[in-house]
Amino acid sequence: MTDAQLVTLAVFLPALATVPISLAASRPNLREAISLATAATTAVVVLSLVPGVIAGARPETARFSIFAGIELGFAVEPLGMLFASVASVLWVVNTIYSIGYMRGNGEPRQTSFYVCFAVAISSAIGIAFSANLFTLFLFYEILTLSTYPLVAHRGDEEARSGGRVYILLLLGTSMVLLLPAIIATSVLAGTLDFTQGGILAGTASPVIIALLLAAYMFGIGKAALMPLHFWLPAAMVAPTPVSALLHAVAVVKAGVFTVVKVIVYVFGLDTLTGIGANEWLIYVASASLLLSSLIALTRDNLKARLAYSTVSQLAYVTLGAAVATTTSVVGSSLHIAMHAAGKITLFFCAGAIYVAHHKTEVSQLDGIGRKMPVTMAAFLVGSLSIIGMPPFGGMWSKWLLGLGALDAGQAFVVAVLMLSSLLSVGYLLPIVARGFFRPPPGETMEEVKVKEAPTACLIALMITATLCVVLFFLAGDMQLLLEGMFAPPAQL
Amino acid sequence: MIEHHLPALLVVVPLVAAVVTALIRHGIAAYVTTLVASWTLPVMALMLLGQVLDGGEVSYALGDWAPPVGIEYRVDGANAPLLVLVAAMAALVATYAPRSVASEIDIGRRGWFYTMFLLCVAGLLGIAITADAFNAFVFLEISSLATYVLIALGRDRRALLAAYQYLILGTIGATLYVVGVGLIFVMTGSLNMGDVAARLAGIENTRPIFAALAFITVGISLKLALFPLHVWLPNAYAFAPSMATAFLASTATKVAVYLLLRFLFSLFGTDFVFVQHPITPILLALSLAAMFAASFVAVFQEDIKRMLAYSSVAQIGYITLGVALATQTGLTGAMVHVLNHALIKGALFLAVGCIVYRTGVFRIDQLAGIGRTMPVTMAAFVIAGLGLIGVPGTVGFVSKWYLVAAALEQGWWWLALAIVASSLIAVVYVGRIVEIAWFREPSSRVRAGKRLPIEMIAVTWVMAGATIYFGLDAEFTAGLAGRAADTLLAGLAGPG
Numbered sequence A: 001m002t003d004a005q006l007v008t009l010a011v012f013l014p015a016l017a018t019v020p021i022s023l024a025a026s027r028p029n030l031r032e033a034i035s036l037a038t039a040a041t042t043a044v045v046v047l048s049l050v051p052g053v054i055a056g057a058r059p060e061t062a063r064f065s066i067f068a069g070i071e072l073g074f075a076v077e078p079l080g081m082l083f084a085s086v087a088s089v090l091w092v093v094n095t096i097y098s099i100g101y102m103r104g105n106g107e108p109r110q111t112s113f114y115v116c117f118a119v120a121i122s123s124a125i126g127i128a129f130s131a132n133l134f135t136l137f138l139f140y141e142i143l144t145l146s147t148y149p150l151v152a153h154r155g156d157e158e159a160r161s162g163g164r165v166y167i168l169l170l171l172g173t174s175m176v177l178l179l180p181a182i183i184a185t186s187v188l189a190g191t192l193d194f195t196q197g198g199i200l201a202g203t204a205s206p207v208i209i210a211l212l213l214a215a216y217m218f219g220i221g222k223a224a225l226m227p228l229h230f231w232l233p234a235a236m237v238a239p240t241p242v243s244a245l246l247h248a249v250a251v252v253k254a255g256v257f258t259v260v261k262v263i264v265y266v267f268g269l270d271t272l273t274g275i276g277a278n279e280w281l282i283y284v285a286s287a288s289l290l291l292s293s294l295i296a297l298t299r300d301n302l303k304a305r306l307a308y309s310t311v312s313q314l315a316y317v318t319l320g321a322a323v324a325t326t327t328s329v330v331g332s333s334l335h336i337a338m339h340a341a342g343k344i345t346l347f348f349c350a351g352a353i354y355v356a357h358h359k360t361e362v363s364q365l366d367g368i369g370r371k372m373p374v375t376m377a378a379f380l381v382g383s384l385s386i387i388g389m390p391p392f393g394g395m396w397s398k399w400l401l402g403l404g405a406l407d408a409g410q411a412f413v414v415a416v417l418m419l420s421s422l423l424s425v426g427y428l429l430p431i432v433a434r435g436f437f438r439p440p441p442g443e444t445m446e447e448v449k450v451k452e453a454p455t456a457c458l459i460a461l462m463i464t465a466t467l468c469v470v471l472f473f474l475a476g477d478m479q480l481l482l483e484g485m486f487a488p489p490a491q492l
Numbered sequence B: 001m002i003e004h005h006l007p008a009l010l011v012v013v014p015l016v017a018a019v020v021t022a023l024i025r026h027g028i029a030a031y032v033t034t035l036v037a038s039w040t041l042p043v044m045a046l047m048l049l050g051q052v053l054d055g056g057e058v059s060y061a062l063g064d065w066a067p068p069v070g071i072e073y074r075v076d077g078a079n080a081p082l083l084v085l086v087a088a089m090a091a092l093v094a095t096y097a098p099r100s101v102a103s104e105i106d107i108g109r110r111g112w113f114y115t116m117f118l119l120c121v122a123g124l125l126g127i128a129i130t131a132d133a134f135n136a137f138v139f140l141e142i143s144s145l146a147t148y149v150l151i152a153l154g155r156d157r158r159a160l161l162a163a164y165q166y167l168i169l170g171t172i173g174a175t176l177y178v179v180g181v182g183l184i185f186v187m188t189g190s191l192n193m194g195d196v197a198a199r200l201a202g203i204e205n206t207r208p209i210f211a212a213l214a215f216i217t218v219g220i221s222l223k224l225a226l227f228p229l230h231v232w233l234p235n236a237y238a239f240a241p242s243m244a245t246a247f248l249a250s251t252a253t254k255v256a257v258y259l260l261l262r263f264l265f266s267l268f269g270t271d272f273v274f275v276q277h278p279i280t281p282i283l284l285a286l287s288l289a290a291m292f293a294a295s296f297v298a299v300f301q302e303d304i305k306r307m308l309a310y311s312s313v314a315q316i317g318y319i320t321l322g323v324a325l326a327t328q329t330g331l332t333g334a335m336v337h338v339l340n341h342a343l344i345k346g347a348l349f350l351a352v353g354c355i356v357y358r359t360g361v362f363r364i365d366q367l368a369g370i371g372r373t374m375p376v377t378m379a380a381f382v383i384a385g386l387g388l389i390g391v392p393g394t395v396g397f398v399s400k401w402y403l404v405a406a407a408l409e410q411g412w413w414w415l416a417l418a419i420v421a422s423s424l425i426a427v428v429y430v431g432r433i434v435e436i437a438w439f440r441e442p443s444s445r446v447r448a449g450k451r452l453p454i455e456m457i458a459v460t461w462v463m464a465g466a467t468i469y470f471g472l473d474a475e476f477t478a479g480l481a482g483r484a485a486d487t488l489l490a491g492l493a494g495p496g
Helices: A003-023 A028-048 A050-055 A078-105 A110-129 A133-151 A157-189 A206-219 A231-237 A240-267 A269-275 A279-298 A302-323 A326-357 A373-387 A394-407 A411-437 A455-483 B003-024 B027-055 B080-104 B107-129 B133-152 B158-188 B193-202 B207-224 B232-239 B242-268 B270-275 B279-299 B304-325 B328-359 B375-389 B395-409 B413-438 B454-472 B475-490
Strands: A064-067 A070-072 B058-061 B072-075
Touching: A003 A028, A003 A078, A003 A110, A028 A050, A028 A078, A028 A110, A050 A078, A050 A455, A064 B395, A064 B475, A070 A133, A078 A110, A078 A240, A078 A326, A078 A455, A110 A133, A110 A240, A133 A157, A133 A240, A157 A206, A157 A231, A157 B395, A157 B413, A206 A240, A206 A269, A206 A279, A231 A240, A231 A302, A240 A269, A240 A302, A240 A326, A279 A302, A279 A411, A302 A326, A302 A394, A302 A411, A326 A373, A326 A394, A326 A455, A373 A394, A373 A411, A373 A455, A394 A411, A394 A455, B003 B027, B003 B058, B003 B072, B003 B080, B003 B107, B027 B058, B027 B072, B027 B080, B027 B107, B072 B107, B072 B193, B080 B107, B080 B242, B080 B328, B080 B454, B080 B475, B107 B133, B107 B242, B133 B158, B133 B232, B133 B242, B158 B193, B158 B207, B158 B232, B193 B242, B207 B242, B232 B242, B232 B304, B242 B270, B242 B304, B242 B328, B242 B475, B270 B279, B279 B304, B279 B413, B304 B328, B304 B395, B304 B413, B328 B375, B328 B395, B328 B454, B328 B475, B375 B395, B375 B413, B375 B454, B395 B413, B395 B454, B395 B475
Parallel strands: none
Antiparallel strands: A064 A070, B058 B072
């Protein structure tokens, strides 16, 4: 198969798998086997593209004309390659985890769960490989729509109202701000194609460019830039695998991916810094970063705390893009992968605790480390990666973000990064300490029995915890890949 | 030979078939006649469209009386797509109809129902095809009278009141229209649209012509349910039989929109209407009011058909908004939304027809869990609902793109924002149905029920599929709409 065919296959394979998954509704084992096989195949297909892209290849599919010069098409570039790899690899792990979680919890309507999940992954990969803003927007909306049933999955009043907030905020921001911004881009630039160096240079006054940037940044609601972040905590009513993959990986990462993509390939770093249209975004992203860390400190519900932590970590990515130097952009792109591995581990642990002991609040977790040593060890690894300690992946992205900020002469950004690392120590590590060093209520340390989550869950969270370490060593290769964003395309 | 007479046949076939069904009256025979007649229409309409796309306009002198004295039928870029739409909708709903109609209408009245349906089709096709202002009035009355009866045959006694209300308002609208046409005739001595357009050239700025513009605009606006002249529409749609609602919602108002466009652009001329007179701000204000007020009201409806009806009023607002902009892009947006909204609303009302057939439920709160008991129907409903919202990949997105782009071309940022903001209200009322249909436990009312006939589900899915297909491959529809916009903006030549 040619690379272009592989790209198309990667986008549509998960969506096609929905047919056999639905047909196998009455045979859970077969259904999960199909899910897992599709996930593994998709990951292999996506990863097979990586070496070529590192070498400078930019596979493109044929364009399909929709109307009036608006086209549907896919083109792979380094940033999309990274995001697609993250989404597809973690889907495999997540499927393993889901099997344990959904069965362990006896959740209803599991078939529709797997179907919606597959569509969501399809659209995440579609976003990653989109060749222009229209294609990106199409899959962006499909991602929102396909995840809504997952958020409202439980079907009680709380889940329904969480679902309402979710769909209204995500569809609302994308329809009211992102779509007009895209149409305005089309009217101004005459094209929607992602192009190295951007397409908006010299098409409008600095004020218009700055306004357009604002429309994009707040229109991409999935990036959860404050004050449009509150859909994310609301979405935590979803089953934990959904929170893990979608609200730590696919959905929010689709948001920040779009942010970086738009800043690099639509605006162009030089255009932005040349007219200073990015200044305000640095401050907004910094504020979002610190405020959400502070809110995370006050949350007792474990998933809510992780959600606010996610909001703050997403702001890192936006911040790096806002600083708009090549190093900071590489750093923020890297952070997409690093944070994904760390945060999915934390969510897996939160879900494992819920399945095994039905605990949801941080204050209920006394002694949980004694009962679930493997889970809490993984939680520690995930936490350290999020905080940015070596030898875990999260360190490198923060390192590059800091370097990039210094390049741009924004020493204040470095201070923000350090402060927020301290805050993340404050909201993550006490959970681990409580789990290991306090006895469970009503028991002494000696009589505690180990009771872990289902094996499938354990396997999944051990894989992602290992991944946090592996990424520390892979960071160099990933940096090489990402620097290709700014290199002239190689002649092959 | 037959090809030459296509314009006349397009109207004569349903008219004759109506007479035949009225004479047989027997339910099944009447239905078969209707079905056969309806399926000839899209064939003829597509052939006409082909002729227009090949060689420009088709002009037909009725009874060989040369225009402007005789009645001229004229098919050009502006009305050919509309003829295809009306004809195709007639064929599709006729296919959908038999068991739906049998379950909703007494056996003795079914023959009459099909007669009225065919008359309505003939009237709508006639309005769209004729180039004679008075002939358009005649067809307007034929379609309206047939529509009153179709509505009155609806499910309960409130249908009578709805039909009566529409009768009064529809008659007022038609009267205003004919007064306007009379004024034009007095001033120009002609009824042929092309001829009138040529003769109006020197005498535009006279009071009778201005009055004619006002009478005709308001008269047709009543028929197309421009806010605040829409009050007849919600009840009419809510109480008419399912199949009639689906047909009327996707064609009747659209044909009225076309007639208005013909008068504003082809007869009076863009310059006279939009430059010399403040039609743009008036139409813009009413369109925005429709988009927001009617959408908002739709959110609070308890009857699903009324909800969709209010949504129609809002969607007509989008169409008139494109008209108000009076630019190529704006008119393209309006015309493409005429086609797109017909597909969307047709699919939605047909899906509701399926629900009604199976469960007899109209009330939204009684639809709890219906997504789990009727997944196929409700999937079609959701797809069309996404079209209503304007999600990319559906036809609604294409319309929205053109309208927003048209607003941005004028530099009207606030209008672009208003367009997208109002479509957000559609998220609320569509989302409400989705939530009730899937995330509530099914009630006993939606569990029980008859088996759904295959033709009903098939036609519903054809329409729902079309909202996706023409959303992804919009070159055809957008091309037709762009051509229609060009034709309208170019004005009308005299009869050749």
